[in-house]
Amino acid sequence: MDWHLLTQYVLAGLVIGVIYSLMALGITFIYSIMKMINWAMGEFYMIGSYVQYALLATVLGPERWYLALPLAMGSVFLLGMLTQRFLLRPMYVGGVERRDEYATIITIALMVLFRNLAIVLGGPNQYAPRDYARPTTIGTLPISGNRFVALIGTLVLLALFYLLIKKTWLGRAFRGAAQNRVGIQTAGVDVLRLDMLAFGVGVALAAAAGALLAPDFLVYPENGAISTFKGFEIIVIGGLGSILGSLVGGVLLGVIEALGSVFLSPGYKDLYGFVVLIALLVVRPTGLFGERERTV
Amino acid sequence: MRRRMWLIGSLAAIVVAGLTAPALAQRPVKIGVLTPLSPPGDAAAGQFIVRGAKMGADDVNARGGILGGRKIELVIEDDSGTPEKGAAGYRKLVSQDRVAAVLGQFHSSVAVAVQDLAEQLKVPIFMTQASARSLTERHLNYTFRTHVIDTDRVQLWNRWIKQQGYKRVAMLAENTDYGIGLVEDSKKLFKTMDVQAELKSIVFDRAVVDLTPQLLEIKSWRPDLVVNIGVGTPSYLILRQAYDVGLFPATPMLVSYDMPARPEFWKNMGEKGTYTAFMVYYHPTMKLTPRGEAFRTKYREQFKEDPVYAALNGYAQVALIADALNAAKSDASDDLVKSLLANKFEGWNGTISFSRGEGPYWQQWTPPMLVLQYTKPEMPFTEAKILFPTEFKTGDLLLAPKR
Numbered sequence: 001m002d003w004h005l006l007t008q009y010v011l012a013g014l015v016i017g018v019i020y021s022l023m024a025l026g027i028t029f030i031y032s033i034m035k036m037i038n039w040a041m042g043e044f045y046m047i048g049s050y051v052q053y054a055l056l057a058t059v060l061g062p063e064r065w066y067l068a069l070p071l072a073m074g075s076v077f078l079l080g081m082l083t084q085r086f087l088l089r090p091m092y093v094g095g096v097e098r099r100d101e102y103a104t105i106i107t108i109a110l111m112v113l114f115r116n117l118a119i120v121l122g123g124p125n126q127y128a129p130r131d132y133a134r135p136t137t138i139g140t141l142p143i144s145g146n147r148f149v150a151l152i153g154t155l156v157l158l159a160l161f162y163l164l165i166k167k168t169w170l171g172r173a174f175r176g177a178a179q180n181r182v183g184i185q186t187a188g189v190d191v192l193r194l195d196m197l198a199f200g201v202g203v204a205l206a207a208a209a210g211a212l213l214a215p216d217f218l219v220y221p222e223n224g225a226i227s228t229f230k231g232f233e234i235i236v237i238g239g240l241g242s243i244l245g246s247l248v249g250g251v252l253l254g255v256i257e258a259l260g261s262v263f264l265s266p267g268y269k270d271l272y273g274f275v276v277l278i279a280l281l282v283v284r285p286t287g288l289f290g291e292r293e294r295t296v
Numbered sequence: 297m298r299r300r301m302w303l304i305g306s307l308a309a310i311v312v313a314g315l316t317a318p319a320l321a322q323r324p325v326k327i328g329v330l331t332p333l334s335p336p337g338d339a340a341a342g343q344f345i346v347r348g349a350k351m352g353a354d355d356v357n358a359r360g361g362i363l364g365g366r367k368i369e370l371v372i373e374d375d376s377g378t379p380e381k382g383a384a385g386y387r388k389l390v391s392q393d394r395v396a397a398v399l400g401q402f403h404s405s406v407a408v409a410v411q412d413l414a415e416q417l418k419v420p421i422f423m424t425q426a427s428a429r430s431l432t433e434r435h436l437n438y439t440f441r442t443h444v445i446d447t448d449r450v451q452l453w454n455r456w457i458k459q460q461g462y463k464r465v466a467m468l469a470e471n472t473d474y475g476i477g478l479v480e481d482s483k484k485l486f487k488t489m490d491v492q493a494e495l496k497s498i499v500f501d502r503a504v505v506d507l508t509p510q511l512l513e514i515k516s517w518r519p520d521l522v523v524n525i526g527v528g529t530p531s532y533l534i535l536r537q538a539y540d541v542g543l544f545p546a547t548p549m550l551v552s553y554d555m556p557a558r559p560e561f562w563k564n565m566g567e568k569g570t571y572t573a574f575m576v577y578y579h580p581t582m583k584l585t586p587r588g589e590a591f592r593t594k595y596r597e598q599f600k601e602d603p604v605y606a607a608l609n610g611y612a613q614v615a616l617i618a619d620a621l622n623a624a625k626s627d628a629s630d631d632l633v634k635s636l637l638a639n640k641f642e643g644w645n646g647t648i649s650f651s652r653g654e655g656p657y658w659q660q661w662t663p664p665m666l667v668l669q670y671t672k673p674e675m676p677f678t679e680a681k682i683l684f685p686t687e688f689k690t691g692d693l694l695l696a697p698k699r
Contacts, residue, residue, distance in 0.1 A: 005516050012508040124339030126529050128536070128564040135540060141512075144540035216536070217505045218529060218564070222335045226505050258509045266500040266510050267471050 004140055009258045011141040017254020019147075019154050019213060023227045024234035024246040025161065026205035032178040032241040033198035036091070036103035041206050041231060042224025043114035044080065048072045048207025049214040049223060050122060056129045065132035069153060069211050076207030077200040083110065084199035089192060118221035126220040150212035157208055158247065164201075165243065174198060178241065206231075233273045237280055239290025248288060252276070324369035325362060325627050327353070327617055328389035329610070330382060330410065331400030331424070336502070337377020338402060338528030340558055341606045345400050345424050346372055347599075348607030351591065352614025362618045363627060370614075371395055375406050377528070382406035383413055390417045396627045397422065399613040402606075403527065404428035404473040414438040419629045420636070422617070424609050425553075428473045429481065433656040438629070440636060442613060442648060442661045444577060446474070450481040452575070452665050453523065453550060454489045456684040460693065462520035464494045468510060468534055469525035470502040478525050478552060493520075502530055507537050515543040522549045531555050532564055535572065545571035545696035554578075556670065557604050557677045566673075571696045573669040573683065578605040578645070580678040582664075587615060588644030602678055609663075612644040669693060 023045060030038050038044075051072040060068055087106050096102045133145025165171040176184035177194050185191050209227060217223060234253055238245025253273045260272035280287065329349045331342035353368040361367045371393045375382035382403075389395045390413075398414070399422035401407040407426035414421040415436050423431055423441035427449065432441050457465055467482060469475035479497045486495055496517055498510050511534070514522060522544065524534045531551060538544035551574035555561065562569055580602050584592060591611050595603040619642070621627055624635035636659075640649045643661070650659045667684040671694045681691030 002516065005512065008512050009509050012506075012512065016506050016508070119334055124334040124343075125560060126335075126340075126532060126564060128532070128566075130566055131568075135542070142540070142542045144537075147540065216540070218532060218536075220335050220529060223505075226503060261500075261504075262509045262513055266498055266504070266507075269501055269504050 007140045009262055010255055011139055013255035013258030014251055015138065015141070015143065015147060015151050015254070016258070017251040018247070019150050019209060019250075020227065020230045020254060021234060021247045021250025022154050022157060022205050022209040022212075023231035024238065024250055025158070025243060026202040026209075027228075027231045028235045028238075028241055028243075028246055029174075029205070030199055030202035031235075033174060034088070034103075034195050035181075036088070036099065037107070038199075038202065039104060039107040039228075040110040040114060041203070042226075042228030043111050044076055044203035044206040045210035045224035045227050046118060046219075046221065047079065047114060048076050048204075048210030049219045050118060050210075051075050051207070052211035052214045053127050053129045053219045056132070057127075062130040062132040065129075065149070069208060072211040073204040073208050077204040080200040080203035081196045083203075084196045088199065089195070092192060092195065115221050122219075122221070124221060126218045128218050129215045131215060144216060146215035147213075150216070153208070153212050157205065158243075161201075161205070162243065170197070229270075230273070233277055236277055236287055237273075239287030241291075242287070242289035245287055245289035252288075322366065324367045325621060326369050326371050326393055326395040327614060328386075328393065328395035328398035329370055329372045329400040330375050330385045330389060330398050330421075331372075332377040332402050332406075332528075333372075333374035334376045335529065337375060337406075338555075339377075340528070340560060341402050341425060341555075342374070342400070344558070344604050344606035345402065345610035348591075348603070348610030348612075349399065349614050351594065351598075351607075352611040352618075355591075355594075355611075356615065356618045362622050363625065366627075368614065368618060375401075375403070375410075377403045377406060379406050379409035383409045386410045386413050386421070387417070390419045395419065396621065396629065397617045397632060399617070400424050400610065401426045404431060404477065407431055408473055411436055411439045420633055422613050424613060425606055426474075427553075428477045429656045430473070430477065431656075432658045432660045435652070435658045437633060440650060440659045442609060442616070442643065442663070444662055444665055445656045445660065446477050447481050447485070447656060448662060449552065449575065449665065450478060450485050451489065452667070452684070453552075454482070454485055454491050456667055457493055457521065458489070458491055459684065459686070460521070462493050464496070464517065464519040465521045465523065466514045466517060466519035467495065467497040467523040467525055468507070468514065469497060469499050469523075470527060470530050471499050472502055472527070474527060475499060475502075475525045482523075500530075502526075505529075505533060507533055508541060511538050511541045511543050515541060515547075519547055522547055523552060524549050525552045527553070528555070535565060536568055539568040546698065548573055548693060548695065550574065550667065554605050557668075557680075559601055559604075562674050570670055570673045570675075571694060573667060573693065576605065576666050576668055577663040578603075578608055579666055579668070579680075579682065579688075581682075582645060584645050585642050585647075587642045588612070591644065604677075605663075608644045612648075616641050616643065616648060 052068045055068040091099045091102050133149050136148050173189050234249035238249025256272050261269040331345045333342040353370050357367045373385035375385050397420045401423045402425045404426045420438045425443050427444050427446045429447050469479045526534050554576040556574040620635040623639045624631040640647050648661045668680040682688045
């Protein structure tokens with residue numbers, strides 16, 4: 001066994017797992033607050049990558065890449081808030097009986113719409129933002145500067161998100177909504193406005209993942225598909241609604257895929273995560289850090 | 297009164313007949329273009345094929361059309377590089393649009409699905425850039441190809457590998473008919489062609505976007521050459537991620553098809569694309585037929601860039617179908633097949649003829665192949681060095697300085 005190579009595989013899996021966890025966090029956050037699955041998450045990832053590319057290729061240039069990420073996140077945050085305000089809010093104001101079906105139909109429709117809009121506006125080809133950082137190494141792993149920036153960016157965003165949730169009034173409101181939507185309304189919190197913010201924050205996290213990975217995984221209309229399905233895998237492994245679960249699940253998935261693809265077969269790379277997922281569901285149906293939902 | 301009614305009726309019939317006869321004569325001949333125009337297919341290739349096919353149709357129509365003045369009308373359909381969309385698109389082209397032939401096939405996996413339908417529905421399908429050996433090896437009546445066969449592609453790079461004296465060759469291939477076919481052919485032909493090199497092949501899932509572990513594994517194996525067998529996005533991902541882990545350009549990389557010849561290559565690769573070696577079927581220094589030359593001139597005028605092979609072949613296939621229909625004096629599919637087998641046609645760089653030969657050389661016409669290399673950043677395709685075959689050589693493989 002070549003230990004040098006083994007550490008490289010593990011590190012490669014770790015890096016990509018951490019970045020994927022950003023996507024999972026967005027999905028799980030929206031689910032926690034709004035109790036709905038956003039099937040168009042990959043398309044918000046895709047929009048984030050397109051905004052990043054467009055900004056770097058036109059207005060900012062590669063040297064001001066650090067501005068592109070917050071701008072991409074900001075624009076998708078606004079788009080998310082508008083989506084919630086005009087398309088998803090009817091779910092919660094008494095007009096809709098079957099909320100789950102409504103949310104599924106709306107978000108799948110959005111997925112098709114955004115994907116086709118990307119083809120109409122940007123064409124079907126792939127784009128790659130110019131590199132904005134020089135190649136480097138993490139331990140034994142040679143890595144592109146872009147992916148290193150993506151790793152650091154992800155860790156910073158995860159820390160900021162943690163602070164937002166744990167240390168601010170808004171975070172307390174989010175946690176309250178996650179526990180009991182009716183309860184926090186009795187405390188005077190406008191839960192519909194909170195939903196709008198939560199959806200915006202959730203899709204902005206997906207956009208951040210898209211923007212950070214754009215130079216490495218390229219920009220094209222279907223580039224969000226893989227991350228979405230990794231995101232769903234991660235939240236099931238880590239536990240729906242758990243921030244720590246998203247991070248640990250992401251890292252676990254990344255490492256399992258990296259090792260499986262080398263020691264078993266790269267042709268079934270996407271399968272290994274599912275095998276772990278099924279095994280985990282058998283022994284711990286709530287995922288690693290998930291908790292059973294309390295019902296009254 | 298009754299006689300008068302007869303007279304009016306007869307006159308009306310004559311007028312209607314007079315009006316509809318020219319209309320019938322002008323009924324267009326429809327040709328389908330079934331090609332990847334959206335991901336996960338190689339959409340850039342599909343766009344070039346459509347561009348060339350449109351110019352081909354315009355060209356034929358400007359010369360008065362075919363079969364006594366009938367215009368050619370293209371019906372364009374996106375197969376997205378997926379077999380299910382390809383099959384649905386072909387079915388629609390044949391049953392709804394009533395096309396006389398379908399061209400534009402790029403992905404071998406799609407072509408395999410579509411050619412079975414072509415046998416059932418009896419409308420010829422033309423492979424524009426699908427190269428799996430099995431496509432013509434199955435000896436189907438309605439499948440024609442004017443593109444290279446993977447076996448020929450492997451033979452060419454094997455000859456180059458032998459000439460370069462490489463001892464270790466790694467292949468990273470996507471899990472499609474194209475990728476798996478090339479790996480299998482390479483394994484077979486390494487033995488029969490007596491290539492004195494060790495071969496390591498890794499086949500990956502085409503949907504996977506992070507190939508870092510596979511590239512690290514290849515790097516640790518220390519190959520003399522890496523063959524990149526991805527199509528579209530996977531091909532770019534291999535190049536870019538191989539650069540990031542320090543595998544390429546320290547180790548030369550050969551891209552298995554002409555993707556780097558396209559204008560968007562440098563936009564996507566930046567300086568990471570320097571030292572890329574790649575296979576092409578056309579080079580701007582080639583002498584073309586009068587038809588090919590006219591196309592090249594017109595293309596340069598219209599698009600302010602040199603044509604790429606996909607456009608040339610799309611154009612030439614429309615012209616080929618038009619010539620064959622004219623020779624058949626009919627737009628019936630079976631007459632078209634007979635005509636294609638019985639006649640010779642002017643292609644873009646030579647005369648095209650189809651015979652029913654042995655193995656994959658069935659209803660097959662093969663263009664030339666070259667190995668090129670970009671030796672400096674943003675190098676125009678027209679200036680890329682020809683490395684192989686030796687008779688066309690304009691430069692030696694340039695190795696990258698150590699990073």
